[in-house]
Amino acid sequence: MPAVSRLSPFTRVLPIVLVGALLIAASLSILKVSWLPDPEVPILLPGEKSPAPPGPGHWLGTDALGRDLLARLLAGASTSLAVALAATLLSLIIGVGIGSVAGLSGGRTDAFLMRVTDLFLALPGPLILIAVMAAAPEPRTLPFLGTTAEPALVLCFLVLGFLGWGDLARMARAGVLEARQLEFVQAARASGAGPARVLGLHLIPQALRPVWILASAGVGTNILAESWLSFLGIGVHPPRPSWGSMISSGTQYLLTEPWMCIFPGVALTLSVLGFHLLGDFINDRQAVRQGGGDVGRQAAAPVLAR
Amino acid sequence: MRRIILRVLSLGLCAGALVLAAACARAPEGRDSLRVRLRHEPATLDPALANDVTSTGVLGPIFDSLVRTDPETLEIRPDLASSWEISDDGLVYTFHLREGARFHHGRPVDAQDVVFSLTRLADPERPTPAAEILEPVIGSAAFREGRETGIEGLETPDDKTVRLRLEHPYAPLLARLSAVSASIVPRDIYNDPDEKYLRNPVGSGPYRFAEWRAAQWLRLESFEDYPGGAPAIPRLEFRVITDLPAALAEFRRGELDILDELPAGALRDAPEEFGDQLQLWPILATTHIIMNLAAPPLAGNPQLRRAINLAVNRKHLCEVIMEGTPQPASGILPPGMPGFDPQRPPLQEDLDEARRLLAEAGYANGDGLPPLVLLFNANPRIQQLVEQVQIDLARIGVRLELRTGDQAAFLEALSSGSWGGRTVHLVRLGWNADYPDPDAFLGTQLLSRNAGLAGNFSRYSDPEVDALIEEARTSLDERHRMELYRKIERLAVDRDACWLFLYFHRDEVLVSRRVRGLRPLVTGDTTIPFEKLSLDD
Numbered sequence: 001m002p003a004v005s006r007l008s009p010f011t012r013v014l015p016i017v018l019v020g021a022l023l024i025a026a027s028l029s030i031l032k033v034s035w036l037p038d039p040e041v042p043i044l045l046p047g048e049k050s051p052a053p054p055g056p057g058h059w060l061g062t063d064a065l066g067r068d069l070l071a072r073l074l075a076g077a078s079t080s081l082a083v084a085l086a087a088t089l090l091s092l093i094i095g096v097g098i099g100s101v102a103g104l105s106g107g108r109t110d111a112f113l114m115r116v117t118d119l120f121l122a123l124p125g126p127l128i129l130i131a132v133m134a135a136a137p138e139p140r141t142l143p144f145l146g147t148t149a150e151p152a153l154v155l156c157f158l159v160l161g162f163l164g165w166g167d168l169a170r171m172a173r174a175g176v177l178e179a180r181q182l183e184f185v186q187a188a189r190a191s192g193a194g195p196a197r198v199l200g201l202h203l204i205p206q207a208l209r210p211v212w213i214l215a216s217a218g219v220g221t222n223i224l225a226e227s228w229l230s231f232l233g234i235g236v237h238p239p240r241p242s243w244g245s246m247i248s249s250g251t252q253y254l255l256t257e258p259w260m261c262i263f264p265g266v267a268l269t270l271s272v273l274g275f276h277l278l279g280d281f282i283n284d285r286q287a288v289r290q291g292g293g294d295v296g297r298q299a300a301a302p303v304l305a306r
Numbered sequence: 307m308r309r310i311i312l313r314v315l316s317l318g319l320c321a322g323a324l325v326l327a328a329a330c331a332r333a334p335e336g337r338d339s340l341r342v343r344l345r346h347e348p349a350t351l352d353p354a355l356a357n358d359v360t361s362t363g364v365l366g367p368i369f370d371s372l373v374r375t376d377p378e379t380l381e382i383r384p385d386l387a388s389s390w391e392i393s394d395d396g397l398v399y400t401f402h403l404r405e406g407a408r409f410h411h412g413r414p415v416d417a418q419d420v421v422f423s424l425t426r427l428a429d430p431e432r433p434t435p436a437a438e439i440l441e442p443v444i445g446s447a448a449f450r451e452g453r454e455t456g457i458e459g460l461e462t463p464d465d466k467t468v469r470l471r472l473e474h475p476y477a478p479l480l481a482r483l484s485a486v487s488a489s490i491v492p493r494d495i496y497n498d499p500d501e502k503y504l505r506n507p508v509g510s511g512p513y514r515f516a517e518w519r520a521a522q523w524l525r526l527e528s529f530e531d532y533p534g535g536a537p538a539i540p541r542l543e544f545r546v547i548t549d550l551p552a553a554l555a556e557f558r559r560g561e562l563d564i565l566d567e568l569p570a571g572a573l574r575d576a577p578e579e580f581g582d583q584l585q586l587w588p589i590l591a592t593t594h595i596i597m598n599l600a601a602p603p604l605a606g607n608p609q610l611r612r613a614i615n616l617a618v619n620r621k622h623l624c625e626v627i628m629e630g631t632p633q634p635a636s637g638i639l640p641p642g643m644p645g646f647d648p649q650r651p652p653l654q655e656d657l658d659e660a661r662r663l664l665a666e667a668g669y670a671n672g673d674g675l676p677p678l679v680l681l682f683n684a685n686p687r688i689q690q691l692v693e694q695v696q697i698d699l700a701r702i703g704v705r706l707e708l709r710t711g712d713q714a715a716f717l718e719a720l721s722s723g724s725w726g727g728r729t730v731h732l733v734r735l736g737w738n739a740d741y742p743d744p745d746a747f748l749g750t751q752l753l754s755r756n757a758g759l760a761g762n763f764s765r766y767s768d769p770e771v772d773a774l775i776e777e778a779r780t781s782l783d784e785r786h787r788m789e790l791y792r793k794i795e796r797l798a799v800d801r802d803a804c805w806l807f808l809y810f811h812r813d814e815v816l817v818s819r820r821v822r823g824l825r826p827l828v829t830g831d832t833t834i835p836f837e838k839l840s841l842d843d
């Protein structure tokens with residue numbers, strides 16, 4: 001099947017719409033726009049029956065404590081996005097660093113770094129995640145960043161980031177190995193470009209192409225991970241909203257007041273879907289540009305062939 | 307196409323494996339077992355260590371104590387002791403053991419077992435929460451401090467008689483001896499250094515321990531040799547179902563006979579759906595948030611504590627958040643408990659006064675006050691409760707950080723006062739009276755020498771209150787005692803605001819129609835006398 005035909009309007013537009021909506025939602029709550037109530041303070045008066053169903057004044061209803069569900073949903077978007085982006089960035093830095101060093105140096109260093117990567121890939125991620133989140137002391141201060149207002153949030157992305165770089169390292173290594181053989185890289189080297197120039201201008205950008213795909217899907221996976229940590233009660237702490245904790249408290253009301261559970265659930269699904277589709281979209285774009293097949297799969301081939 | 311077939315096949319296999327796994331995990335059951343929901347795993351199966359209602363609820367049917375509290379009327383009734391005499395000066399208690407009482411492994415219960423079981427509570431090498439029961443007995447202090455190898459005041463005139471000699475009169479003694487923690491255990495099994503009894507409890511109660519599948523269920527079987535005959539229900543099954551909506555679904559399907567609580571949101575429609583299966587019992591229990599009085603900023607700052615108490619809207623909490631089940635607290639003692647003062651009004655919300663007191667405490671508008679760490683045990687409904695308290699306190703500028711953990715870690719943090727290396731300032735606590743005497747609340751939780759594990763988790767310490775508690779314990783005049791307890795309550799609540807008082811409970815229980823003979827219990831659903839119940843077919 002030629003790759004070009006996969007770039008249907010659906011795959012082109014949907015990821016942009018979904019990820020864009022998430023970004024807008026997150027920024028709305030960060031900017032604290034005036035029409036949005038405070039997600040941590042009830043909008044119902046004391047004594048008023050809560051949870052209130054969707055209606056005027058609270059378009060998505062309220063939660064059991066009378067807090068506006070829409071405001072909490074948007075604030076939850078910023079929580080999810082902050083944790084997922086920071087974690088993915090951290091994974092990218094570690095993964096690309098280790099992968100490209102391994103791919104460039106080869107030999108023993110390569111073998112050693114790849115075994116370390118294997119070790120990280122073999123770790124039972126969810127289990128370690130739970131153990132660390134439940135047991136680790138919360139960081140009160142961070143180097144370079146000073147005192148943190150959200151220790152749990154920071155811990156969450158640190159743990160996710162440190163556990164999630166294995167695949168990225170493999171992909172980066174494969175990309176570097178492959179890119180080294182490409183003609184334009186060799187041409188650059190032949191025309192007298194120094195190692196730094198070759199690496200920075202030609203090798204890394206080429207090697208990173210498949211990595212972006214994986215990283216994009218990784219953001220989705222991290223959003224999901226943050227949600228289930230908060231669902232289990234060991235993610236971000238109340239009163240800060242997280243989709244996971246909203247779903248968790250909503251499940252109690254699933255049969256009587258389902259909106260508390262459904263809205264955050266739908267938001268979570270769409271966001272994860274959005275980032276996965278974005279990965280596909282990047283893949284297809286690169287395939288079109290290269291006129292080749294499936295870049296991600298090609299790049300992964302050397303790893304699989306070993 | 308082949309890939310699709312493969313996928314469908316593998317999906318089917320997975321589903322099959324899941325169904326199989328679920329079928330294997332299912333507890334053996336039948337029409338002849340009574341199935342009771344447990345909200346979490348019991349923290350211990352050793353009655354001497356049991357300090358939470360889940361553990362005592364499971365252990366109660368396995369063990370007998372010397373006497374028992376009638377769960378409906380709060381009267382003290384015979385249990386292992388068929389009769390007893392108390393000397394006129396209140397210093398000598400003589401118990402006569404019931405004829406024919408046997409342990410589950412066959413041996414008759416004798417006086418030495420009683421001495422062993424009670425001595426065990428005060429063992430200096432293995433501290434138990436119930437050690438305080440023996441405090442008035444002659445020689446218990448010497449034993450606890452390791453100066454003696456036995457307790458002098460515990461005597462066995464013959465095989466079937468036990469005598470307790472006290473240093474001073476002790477009014478709550480009988481009530482305290484009725485607690486599950488004062489259970490009588492067979493000495494030949496419970497002095498095992500390998501501690502096998504921790505997984506295989508052996509008692510003399512109407513039910514014997516049969517099997518425990520960790521985190522799934524715990525099965526008890528009726529004890530044939532129980533004096534007065536084996537109980538009518540041959541099997542009790544305690545099923546650990548943490549998830550409350552799932553437990554409710556089980557009840558609806560008829561897979562559970564007794565459900566100990568209802569999920570949020572379900573109570574409103576429950577009367578219509580469940581009819582007479584829904585029971586609401588006023589019980590001897592309170593919910594409050596204890597304050598760490600050993601650490602700043604709550605230590606030595608009654609204005610701050612009073613400000614916190616004034617900032618909570620208990621009416622809203624009870625009527626909306628807890629759906630009308632509990633009633634706002636007026637203090638420490640719940641209605642129904644002897645000594646309860648019906649004249650005390652429920653504690654009120656007063657934000658202006660709270661702000662004024664906060665400023666007086668040195669933290670105007672909360673400036674300079676660090677966030678207070680509040681620990682609660684993981685449960686969605688309790689989370690709602692503490693989040694509401696967090697919202698309420700934020701109105702006067704007191705910030706809370708909410709932290710949660712599993713039950714065992716929670717109990718550990720409760721007695722140590724710290725959590726993951728950080729000081730815990732506040733802990734959400736439900737307190738059920740384990741014996742029907744105001745001492746179960748005021749003595750256990752306020753006496754300064756009970757600090758920590760023994761029940762005074764907030765480490766409250768006041769010489770005047772200490773003296774009043776001791777006086778109330780040693781007085782044999784009931785009316786005078788109750789006056790003393792009211793005075794203690796006034797000091798602890800109105801003067802010191804020692805905790806954040808929230809509400810008095812009503813127990814919401816769902817009981818299936820096949821259960822016969824269950825009446826409202828003042829001591830709650832963890833004290834159900836299973837041996838008196840029967841099942842319809």
